[in-house]
Amino acid sequence: MARFPAYAPEYRIEIDGEPIPPALRGCVSRISHTDGIQGADRVEISVANPDLRWLDHPLLQVDNGFTLALGYAPDPLERVFVGEITGINASFPNGGMPTLTIVAHDFLQRLTIGTKDRGFMLNLPAIGHFPLPDALVTSLVSATNLLVPLNDPVGAALSFLTLVMAYAVSPLEAKKGVRLQQAESDFDFLSRIAKDNGWEMYIDHTQEPQGSVLRFQFLVQDYAPSVGLAWGQSLSEFTPRLTTVGQVLGVSARVWLPSIKTEVVVILSWDYDRAAFDLRIFPGLGALEGVVGPAEARKLLTVEAVGPATMPKKLLSELLPRLNNRLTGSGSTVGNLAVKAGRVIDLQGLGDQFSGLYRITSATHTIDGGGFKTSFEARKEVWFGSIPTPKGVGGLARVNGQGIG
Known part of the structure; x- marks a missing residue:
């Protein structure tokens, strides 16, 4: 009979750069880590609190640095989260064990603090204010x-190209593309x-320095799957929504168009036959x-009149979400950091x-009494319908380089 390697879920938590003490580790009953392409990543740690020994403990205070690594023993763990503690929730039940829930967010949450008023432009001689890319x-x-x-190089290049084209068509209208931040948070x-350019914005914890890389990713050109799952084998369940x-x-x-004193109708659509805009x-x-x-x-869908400087981004930002939200779904599998x-x-x-x-829009990795489980939300982007499945992916999931079926 074939023997399969046994995997034991493992984790490592560090607070302010130091591993948590064994006594605190022994009280951890549940770990949940959620990453997404909208909003800050989040970690929740449930801690048993006998005799209130962890209440008011200096380690478990807001603003303390927090890192989480997950994986399977004896393989090396992958650090999946770098952030800081942002909340402490306590529970004092009648007749039950008191508990604490430690909540941490990545550094993207810092952008939500406060609002600003400013503009981003260049002052060019004989031209005046001109928008920055x-x-x-x-x-x-x-x-x-x-x-x-x-x-993302492709997304940044397209954004710069639209600005150049707008200036070529109408310099006066191009000036209206100056980015103004008015009573808005940085987030x-x-x-x-990001929405105007068809980008997704999130902290990329796979890049160094971990926890500090804010990624602006143009997803249209990223097609290679990181993992393959098959229902009845490595895919535990999946619920599609069409x-x-x-x-x-x-x-x-x-x-x-002021330069030629002409009004034009611009239509941006998706050609399903050619899989192209x-x-x-x-x-x-x-x-x-x-x-x-x-x-x-x-x-x-008719959008309000826009100038040449903002028209391409306006059309793209309205069309992309509608194309990509037609077929979505949620599923789960054995714990898989891919x-x-x-x-x-x-x-x-x-x-x-x-x-x-x-496209995975969010993933939640959970370790508790039931083991290590990964659940996810995903969307079938419109261009995926014309992309053949790469050979060798199949229904094989991989955990730290090992195949599981």
């Missing part, structure tokens, strides 16, 4: 919060820029129905419609 704006704001910006401001609510064929806007420009004469026909016009937010997962054994590549 969005990749530079995100870098400046990240640096002021002691975070290291990591801009809300950066989130708005909806047409809020779905549109494309997004349209009317744009006035389709950008069309028509003279802005009459109603939209007269430009593309009544049938197509009913399936287009399941991370932002990565691609290959799901098999779910039929033609629900199998294939998905």
Whole structure:
């Protein structure tokens, strides 16, 4: 009979750079780590508190540094979280064991503190105020919060290209693209820029220095799956959700071009046959129905008039979420750290419609009395339908380099 290696879930918690004492480790009953591509990553630690021995303990205080590593013994553990304690919740039940819940967030939560009023522009001779590229704006704001910006090269290049094109079409309109932060937190401001460019913003704990790298990732060009799971084998369960609510064929806007004194209709849509974006420009004469026909016009989302400087980003930010939220789902598997937010997962054994590549939007890794479990939320992005499953992925999940089926 074939023998399979036995895996024992293991973890390491450090507070202010030091491993927690054995007495505290012995009282830990549950660990939950959630990472996502929206908002700060979060860790919750449940601690038994007999005789209130951990209440008011100096280790368990807000603002203390906190790191978490997970994995399986005897393999090396992977440090999955670097942040700080942000909350302590206590429970004093009637007749039961008192408990503490330690809550930690990554450094992205620092961006939510306070609001600012400022603009990001260059003062050029004979031109005046000119907008800074969005990749530079995100870098400046990240640096002021002691975070290291990591801009995706493709996304940054596209953002800069749209700015150059806007200036070529209409310098006056391009000036309206100056980024203004008005009574906004840095988190809300950066989130708005990320949405406009089709980026996801999150702390990338796989990059050095861990916990301090703020990533702006353009997901359109990231297709390679990090893990493959098959239902009935490595995929414990999966619940897909398919909806047409809020779905549109494309997004349209009317744009006035001052340089040629002409209004045009711009339509950005997704071509399912070619698996590519389709950008069309028509003279802005009459109603939209007269430009593309009544049938197509009913399936287009019309956004408010924008200038050439902001039009491409406006259309993209409205279309992308609608394309990618048509098919979503949630699932679970045995504890697997290859399941991370932002990565691609290959799901098999779910039929033609629900199998294939998905983007992981959040992942939760839990160690408790039931062992090590990973649950996740995912979305089937529209371009995944035209991408064949890479050979060799199949239904094999991998944990620290070892295959489990």
